[in-house]
Amino acid sequence: MACTSNTIIKKPDNLIPKNQMEDLITDMLIAAGAENIKNINLERNVNYFPLIFEKYGIDSTRFKESNYYYTSQIDDYEKILKRVDERLKALKEKLDNEIKLQDSLKIDSMKNIRENFKKPLKKPLKIDSLKSLPK
Numbered sequence: 001m002a003c004t005s006n007t008i009i010k011k012p013d014n015l016i017p018k019n020q021m022e023d024l025i026t027d028m029l030i031a032a033g034a035e036n037i038k039n040i041n042l043e044r045n046v047n048y049f050p051l052i053f054e055k056y057g058i059d060s061t062r063f064k065e066s067n068y069y070y071t072s073q074i075d076d077y078e079k080i081l082k083r084v085d086e087r088l089k090a091l092k093e094k095l096d097n098e099i100k101l102q103d104s105l106k107i108d109s110m111k112n113i114r115e116n117f118k119k120p121l122k123k124p125l126k127i128d129s130l131k132s133l134p135k
Helices: 018-034 049-056 060-072 074-118
Strands: none
Touching: 018 049, 018 060, 018 074, 049 060, 060 074
8 A cells, every 4th residue: 555655646636637638639749740841831840839738728737737647547548548549540531531532633633634735626716817907
């Protein structure tokens, strides 16, 4: 009993709920992955974590305390991470499908453009006689 008392972590007063923790960790992992990708302003190495904390109305201290508590609750934390993993896989699949759709639309569009260049004109263009030119 004395040995385990050192490993029991007191639940913080401002503990982030499990479902919000899942959302938060999901967004943080996406942000960490996006760090080396150029954003719409062509910037790299942008720290998105302050934006995530702002989105959820928390600060880094509250996240650290909650994360520390959940890591001490191995079964709960494992469930949270499993759901985060499932969400990330679903988001990746959705993104992959959107990319495939966009690629197929681009390919179809390029085929149509090429085919239109190959088609002869339906009516030959008439060139007016020299009579219509001003003197």
